[in-house]
Amino acid sequence: MKTYLTSIIQQALGKITSETDLPEIIIEKPRSPEHGDAATNIAMLLAKVLKNNPRAIAQQLVDNLEYNPEYISGVEIAGPGFINFRVAPGLLYKLLEEIRTSGPNYGKTDRYDSKNIQVEFVSANPTGPLTVGHGRNAVLGDTVARLFEWCGARVDREYYFNNAGRQMRVLGESVRARYLELLGEKADWPDGGYEGEYIIDIARELKDSHDESLKNETDVSVFKQAAEEAIFRDIKKTLDRMNIRMDHFFNEYSVYENGAVDQVVEQLREQDLAYDQDGAVWFKTTRFGKDKDTVLVKSTGEPTYRLPDIAYHQDKLKRGYDLCIDVLGADHIDTFPDVMSGLEALGYDKSRVEVLVYQFVTLMKEGKPYKMSTRKANFVTLDELMDEVGEDVTRFFFLMRSPNTHLEFDIAEAKEAGEKNPVFYLQYAHARIHSIKRKFVETAEKADPDFSLLQHDSELSLIKTLLDFPDVVASAADHREPHRLINYLNEVAAAFHKFYHDCRIMGEEPRLSATRMALLETVSQVLRNGLTILGISAPERM
RNA sequence: GCGCCCGUAGCUCAACUGGAUAGAGCAACUGCCUUCUAAGCAGUAGGCUACAGGUUCGAGUCCUGUCGGGCGUACCA
Numbered sequence: 001m002k003t004y005l006t007s008i009i010q011q012a013l014g015k016i017t018s019e020t021d022l023p024e025i026i027i028e029k030p031r032s033p034e035h036g037d038a039a040t041n042i043a044m045l046l047a048k049v050l051k052n053n054p055r056a057i058a059q060q061l062v063d064n065l066e067y068n069p070e071y072i073s074g075v076e077i078a079g080p081g082f083i084n085f086r087v088a089p090g091l092l093y094k095l096l097e098e099i100r101t102s103g104p105n106y107g108k109t110d111r112y113d114s115k116n117i118q119v120e121f122v123s124a125n126p127t128g129p130l131t132v133g134h135g136r137n138a139v140l141g142d143t144v145a146r147l148f149e150w151c152g153a154r155v156d157r158e159y160y161f162n163n164a165g166r167q168m169r170v171l172g173e174s175v176r177a178r179y180l181e182l183l184g185e186k187a188d189w190p191d192g193g194y195e196g197e198y199i200i201d202i203a204r205e206l207k208d209s210h211d212e213s214l215k216n217e218t219d220v221s222v223f224k225q226a227a228e229e230a231i232f233r234d235i236k237k238t239l240d241r242m243n244i245r246m247d248h249f250f251n252e253y254s255v256y257e258n259g260a261v262d263q264v265v266e267q268l269r270e271q272d273l274a275y276d277q278d279g280a281v282w283f284k285t286t287r288f289g290k291d292k293d294t295v296l297v298k299s300t301g302e303p304t305y306r307l308p309d310i311a312y313h314q315d316k317l318k319r320g321y322d323l324c325i326d327v328l329g330a331d332h333i334d335t336f337p338d339v340m341s342g343l344e345a346l347g348y349d350k351s352r353v354e355v356l357v358y359q360f361v362t363l364m365k366e367g368k369p370y371k372m373s374t375r376k377a378n379f380v381t382l383d384e385l386m387d388e389v390g391e392d393v394t395r396f397f398f399l400m401r402s403p404n405t406h407l408e409f410d411i412a413e414a415k416e417a418g419e420k421n422p423v424f425y426l427q428y429a430h431a432r433i434h435s436i437k438r439k440f441v442e443t444a445e446k447a448d449p450d451f452s453l454l455q456h457d458s459e460l461s462l463i464k465t466l467l468d469f470p471d472v473v474a475s476a477a478d479h480r481e482p483h484r485l486i487n488y489l490n491e492v493a494a495a496f497h498k499f500y501h502d503c504r505i506m507g508e509e510p511r512l513s514a515t516r517m518a519l520l521e522t523v524s525q526v527l528r529n530g531l532t533i534l535g536i537s538a539p540e541r542m
Numbered sequence: 543g544c545g546c547c548c549g550u551a552g553c554u555c556a557a558c559u560g561g562a563u564a565g566a567g568c569a570a571c572u573g574c575c576u577u578c579u580a581a582g583c584a585g586u587a588g589g590c591u592a593c594a595g596g597u598u599c600g601a602g603u604c605c606u607g608u609c610g611g612g613c614g615u616a617c618c619a
Contacts, residue, residue, distance in 0.1 A: 030561090079600095295617045329613090405547085413568080438578095439578055
């Protein structure tokens with residue numbers, strides 16, 4: 001529809017001006033239905049260029065507009081100079097037919113065709129189970145990846161982790177302490193040790209497999225490794241349950257192993273962007289607009305996390321991705337400018353790296369915010385959350401809001417299987433259609449659908465809503481904002497429920513029945529495609 | 543102090559990135575099931591978009607300032 005309108009406007013434009021540097025033609029869907037089905041503000045944008053008032057320009061454009069009256073039923077100039085179009089049913093029938101042919105592929109576009117995109121997300125170190133805090137990251141990253149896939153991109157999902165470092169050592173020591181306790185030995189509890197129940201489980205597994213043989217083990221690595229394996233096993237299980245499948249797990253250690261980290265320091269030194277001071281190596285981030293330089297290697301010889309981060313991102317770009325997206329919580333955002341400066345210094349095009357920031361999740365339990373900390377073990381794991389409210393609801397809630405705003409996850413609201421819970425509204429619409437279809441197949445007289453029988457307002461506006469789908473998917477991908485898709489699917493469900501209320505499917509003249517059933521099949525197709533992108537099931541019965 | 547994000551109906555949030563009369567859900571009130579799922583539909587009420595300026599045909603959206611909240615601001619990750 002947009003393509004058609006753009007082309008006829010372009011044509012009219014050519015007739016009224018020879019100017020070549022013209023603003024882009026933007027077709028929007030007016031908020032109010034009184035303003036038609038589509039509108040353009042091109043006349044207002046042209047006012048300056050052509051030095052004429054917007055309404056006069058609009059008039060000229062309309063006078064020169066040539067269109068097929070079966071597709072467009074009305075063109076009006078309104079307000080300060082909008083040109084409003086009314087779409088004729090003929091175009092709707094034609095496009096509806098196209099949706100039907102596309103079926104499970106409807107909504108796919110070539111917007112990111114042949115692009116290689118990497119999304120890095122979750123990236124939690126294996127020190128404990130995934131918590132609600134990681135949930136938003138995980139679901140957001142995965143869904144953005146799905147959106148890109150629907151736009152024709154090839155997408156890799158990557159999980160970056162660190163299994164060296166102080167935290168992991170403390171983790172190992174915590175396991176050892178629990179292990180010794182299980183053997184009835186006295187054990188020193190490490191400073192800042194991990195208090196979670198899962199540590200005891202890991203210790204128990206070690207006791208089962210090794211009995212007492214680790215009693216005098218001085219090296220923590222056995223414990224550390226056991227912990228890492230067990231925790232990763234759990235994390236993968238949790239992700240799997242959330243419908244998330246990673247393509248790579250990237251170990252931070254490998255950028256040390258292959259010398260990339262040293263090379264980064266070397267190259268920065270060569271460009272006089274790194275220097276030694278007080279026994280540490282510093283990165284001249286002041287050159288990139290920061291008010292302080294940043295330590296890359298501590299005086300202990302240990303690098304800070306920024307250094308491997310830079311090397312890692314360099315590695316990503318070397319792998320040839322057109323676009324790399326990091327999904328980061330608002331608390332980690334500070335690392336990002338340094339990574340970008342590093343990449344710039346190393347001569348990379350930093351526009352290929354992008355960060356998707358999301359704000360915090362507040363878990364609401366019994367109307368009160370619930371504070372969490374992994375180390376203190378008073379967290380709610382993602383698994384517990386899913387046990388409580390289900391996988392679909394979990395994904396949905398994390399996606400429901402713009403990444404940019406704080407998310408309040410109200411467990412009571414999520415648990416309610418009824419009206420309070422917005423997921424069911426969508427799934428119910430889908431299930432309802434399938435219920436109708438089951439009955440239709442049993443009882444209805446067979447006939448060929450003929451879309452031109454669709455005349456009712458509810459029918460026409462339902463079709464119009466369905467037509468927006470590909471644009472919504474593309475725009476959700478462009479903005480990296482899955483909630484746009486959710487808002488849209490709500491519109492689809494609402495338009496369907498209204499139609500259901502206004503029109504009967506069975507008991508009408510057979511051709512009309514068959515046509516309405518065909519319409520509903522496309523509705524359920526759009527709902528299913530949308531829910532698939534969100535990673536949420538589309539049940540046929542509820 | 544400085545940087546980033548946010549402030550929209552009683553509550554949780556939208557608003558196609560500058561468009562026309564700011565919309566949904568929940569909560570409140572009123573209608574609608576002897577026929578395809580009432581987990582639904584229709585309606586009422588609820589707003590000076592935190593505040594003050596500015597930019598222009600046009601501002602919830604952009605710029606400046608003020609107030610209020612969140613997160614950062616490490617030789618922690």
